[in-house]
Amino acid sequence: MILLTRRATFSASHYYWNPEWSAEHNEQVFGRCANRNGHGHNYTLEVTVAGEPDAVTGFVVDLKWLRDVIEREVLVAYDHRHLNLEAPEFARTIPTTENIAIAAWNRLEPAVTGAGGARLSRVRIYETPDIFAEYRGEA
Amino acid sequence: MILLTRRATFSASHYYWNPEWSAEHNEQVFGRCANRNGHGHNYTLEVTVAGEPDAVTGFVVDLKWLRDVIEREVLVAYDHRHLNLEAPEFARTIPTTENIAIAAWNRLEPAVTGAGGARLSRVRIYETPDIFAEYRGEA
Amino acid sequence: MILLTRRATFSASHYYWNPEWSAEHNEQVFGRCANRNGHGHNYTLEVTVAGEPDAVTGFVVDLKWLRDVIEREVLVAYDHRHLNLEAPEFARTIPTTENIAIAAWNRLEPAVTGAGGARLSRVRIYETPDIFAEYRGEA
Amino acid sequence: MILLTRRATFSASHYYWNPEWSAEHNEQVFGRCANRNGHGHNYTLEVTVAGEPDAVTGFVVDLKWLRDVIEREVLVAYDHRHLNLEAPEFARTIPTTENIAIAAWNRLEPAVTGAGGARLSRVRIYETPDIFAEYRGEA
Amino acid sequence: MILLTRRATFSASHYYWNPEWSAEHNEQVFGRCANRNGHGHNYTLEVTVAGEPDAVTGFVVDLKWLRDVIEREVLVAYDHRHLNLEAPEFARTIPTTENIAIAAWNRLEPAVTGAGGARLSRVRIYETPDIFAEYRGEA
Amino acid sequence: MILLTRRATFSASHYYWNPEWSAEHNEQVFGRCANRNGHGHNYTLEVTVAGEPDAVTGFVVDLKWLRDVIEREVLVAYDHRHLNLEAPEFARTIPTTENIAIAAWNRLEPAVTGAGGARLSRVRIYETPDIFAEYRGEA
Numbered sequence: 103m104i105l106l107t108r109r110a111t112f113s114a115s116h117y118y119w120n121p122e123w124s125a126e127h128n129e130q131v132f133g134r135c136a137n138r139n140g141h142g143h144n145y146t147l148e149v150t151v152a153g154e155p156d157a158v159t160g161f162v163v164d165l166k167w168l169r170d171v172i173e174r175e176v177l178v179a180y181d182h183r184h185l186n187l188e189a190p191e192f193a194r195t196i197p198t199t200e201n202i203a204i205a206a207w208n209r210l211e212p213a214v215t216g217a218g219g220a221r222l223s224r225v226r227i228y229e230t231p232d233i234f235a236e237y238r239g240e241a
Numbered sequence: 242m243i244l245l246t247r248r249a250t251f252s253a254s255h256y257y258w259n260p261e262w263s264a265e266h267n268e269q270v271f272g273r274c275a276n277r278n279g280h281g282h283n284y285t286l287e288v289t290v291a292g293e294p295d296a297v298t299g300f301v302v303d304l305k306w307l308r309d310v311i312e313r314e315v316l317v318a319y320d321h322r323h324l325n326l327e328a329p330e331f332a333r334t335i336p337t338t339e340n341i342a343i344a345a346w347n348r349l350e351p352a353v354t355g356a357g358g359a360r361l362s363r364v365r366i367y368e369t370p371d372i373f374a375e376y377r378g379e380a
Numbered sequence: 381m382i383l384l385t386r387r388a389t390f391s392a393s394h395y396y397w398n399p400e401w402s403a404e405h406n407e408q409v410f411g412r413c414a415n416r417n418g419h420g421h422n423y424t425l426e427v428t429v430a431g432e433p434d435a436v437t438g439f440v441v442d443l444k445w446l447r448d449v450i451e452r453e454v455l456v457a458y459d460h461r462h463l464n465l466e467a468p469e470f471a472r473t474i475p476t477t478e479n480i481a482i483a484a485w486n487r488l489e490p491a492v493t494g495a496g497g498a499r500l501s502r503v504r505i506y507e508t509p510d511i512f513a514e515y516r517g518e519a
Numbered sequence: 520m521i522l523l524t525r526r527a528t529f530s531a532s533h534y535y536w537n538p539e540w541s542a543e544h545n546e547q548v549f550g551r552c553a554n555r556n557g558h559g560h561n562y563t564l565e566v567t568v569a570g571e572p573d574a575v576t577g578f579v580v581d582l583k584w585l586r587d588v589i590e591r592e593v594l595v596a597y598d599h600r601h602l603n604l605e606a607p608e609f610a611r612t613i614p615t616t617e618n619i620a621i622a623a624w625n626r627l628e629p630a631v632t633g634a635g636g637a638r639l640s641r642v643r644i645y646e647t648p649d650i651f652a653e654y655r656g657e658a
Numbered sequence: 659m660i661l662l663t664r665r666a667t668f669s670a671s672h673y674y675w676n677p678e679w680s681a682e683h684n685e686q687v688f689g690r691c692a693n694r695n696g697h698g699h700n701y702t703l704e705v706t707v708a709g710e711p712d713a714v715t716g717f718v719v720d721l722k723w724l725r726d727v728i729e730r731e732v733l734v735a736y737d738h739r740h741l742n743l744e745a746p747e748f749a750r751t752i753p754t755t756e757n758i759a760i761a762a763w764n765r766l767e768p769a770v771t772g773a774g775g776a777r778l779s780r781v782r783i784y785e786t787p788d789i790f791a792e793y794r795g796e797a
Numbered sequence: 798m799i800l801l802t803r804r805a806t807f808s809a810s811h812y813y814w815n816p817e818w819s820a821e822h823n824e825q826v827f828g829r830c831a832n833r834n835g836h837g838h839n840y841t842l843e844v845t846v847a848g849e850p851d852a853v854t855g856f857v858v859d860l861k862w863l864r865d866v867i868e869r870e871v872l873v874a875y876d877h878r879h880l881n882l883e884a885p886e887f888a889r890t891i892p893t894t895e896n897i898a899i900a901a902w903n904r905l906e907p908a909v910t911g912a913g914g915a916r917l918s919r920v921r922i923y924e925t926p927d928i929f930a931e932y933r934g935e936a
Contacts, residue, residue: 106478106513106514114281118576120575137323139326142255142280142282143283144369160396161476161478181280183276184279197577232527235579245929245931298827299813301895305828337716343711372663372664372721373662374661374718375663382654384651385653387650392697393695417671417739419698419737419739421669433615433618433621437537437548438613439617443650461693462693462696508667508700556878561839599830600832601832647808648839676854688854689861751855754856757850787804788805792800792802
């Protein structure tokens, strides 16, 4: 079995805010991330699929197809967007790196698993070069 | 003469929008950057000072001092901020990479030039690893 | 158990071409990679061995020895080479990132496993910083 | 389950030397690393914790807390230090990358495991960009 | 004046060979680069333009326009190509990093200089992360 | 004219200490760098030569020759060394990044300038990815 990974990047805004808490409590828990004007990141998304290379093409999946899946399922929704305001999964869920990893998995998994013998194995999100979260699905 | 450089990073939101234009014209010129919800980046700021190393310390400037100057003059104003909404220099000027380089120079130059024999030589801003702007002052 | 990794780089040419297909079909499947003149990459190879650090030296394996194994088993055959034309394993197998990971494993595994208590655990090949394949052997 | 990682860096000196061996034997085994004057590296430490994101905050752990744990448990002891001479765990154990990974795990594990529902999952140490060791505990 | 830079990458093959020399002399001068099967690299191209930011847009040049210029003038000719065999400027000139920098300048300069107030200032080519050449035109 | 650059790395120890000052004053000025046990870095050295590409080879200088010059003139003296204790130029001069840049220039300049039509143009030293000094000679 081979793990094949493709990276993509997107630039987005977000903030951390719990509407059931006071401003003071939000600032105490979330620090500078609680600024309601938002701040942003160049996120890096790593998508890993697992499978056997095809005997003829040598492909686990076609990387051009995988690029298009990532574009269509994730980047259209997240790139140059405000995650809290524009991505429905973050309307009531705080877009931490952890939750973005889960959301990206949920967006990608149906499209990848339906395609030939490969399956989605791992999604990793870098918020900065020094902070990243990884999700491998519920199973 | 030695050129001594220190890098710092900050995460900020911005958008590109000219209030004198229609929404259509803003989108035509600025593309996805015209989204009024904002989007963001992990910016890298490179600050270069020029001078002679001190004969005793070997320092052009003390890098701990330079770190504090960058923090106080730039990062407090830009990090985890929305540049259009929170930095006064971008209230009516669009925060392109080019303009952020000029604004960071203007913030840093008085603090650096007043300090010993060194002078500010160059400011570089990376919006992404693939796009950066450099300013060396007006002279 | 410790996983100890050493990276190396090599520069090589390749193309993607199935001689049983027409030129049109090759171009349809492989796109620009079907150019028979070849194109190339700076590949990065990551070799990971697993084992216990020796109680005296603190080494899982001697990294100088591992560097020499990588040089002798992989780099001599791949660096500054055309993979399709010069590496026998790619005479009839397309040198995709996936297949290069398997081939590098097959070249390294006998040399590494025969050496003390360590075993080859993982081989990763980066074709570009954004595309990489990982193989952990058949077991 | 999410794997959440934070990176930190530290600059330290070390040498490789077994006092029970002759100078010649030390140089034969350890090469240039046997220089008793020491040499140094910019180490990168990656600390990975595993857990479920909190339903309200979206945090597996608070990354500001994790930064402080890394600072207090590892960086105070290793950064701008000579590992052989100043870190007690290397008084008689050679500070190879492998052994630093184990020692950093041992320093971090009690502090991380005692904190909420998360547990320490993985510690990775880069001695250079091309050499790194990973430890996941004894279990 | 601002220096604004955009990076792009391309993957290409090349070899170093002087047809007026014997094989032995080519190998003596060019080493492993003299392999006529070719080898390849992931090149990084940095294109720097100089100018004043427009008072309204804040742009020295539109970076989307610059991306398209780089694509049309350089990448179409070099990406996934064999430089010696497919780029006419290297039919009799050896595609060293130095000569690729000059050739990229010559391809870009007419398109950039004809566009508004900016001018091409600098072209840099990285053959690997450790080797790069820079050209600023003849003047 | 072309600027051609080659990077190399070395790992070394150093400390900052002025023997004419008290320990307290050294610590006040140099902070953690005043630790007499030393600490260390993975330094990156960038050596830039300027010249015209040879009409036949396309080389400003032979990069294999430049690699050997860097090895012989700088790396033998600095790599896996304690700069204060083993490099004579730092016996009484503090090995700050600034002073290492000057010292590397002085080591390289005679060897490079004596070789064909090229001249040493620039030496850059990275102490960490975030701190670097550049020297272009006295002229």
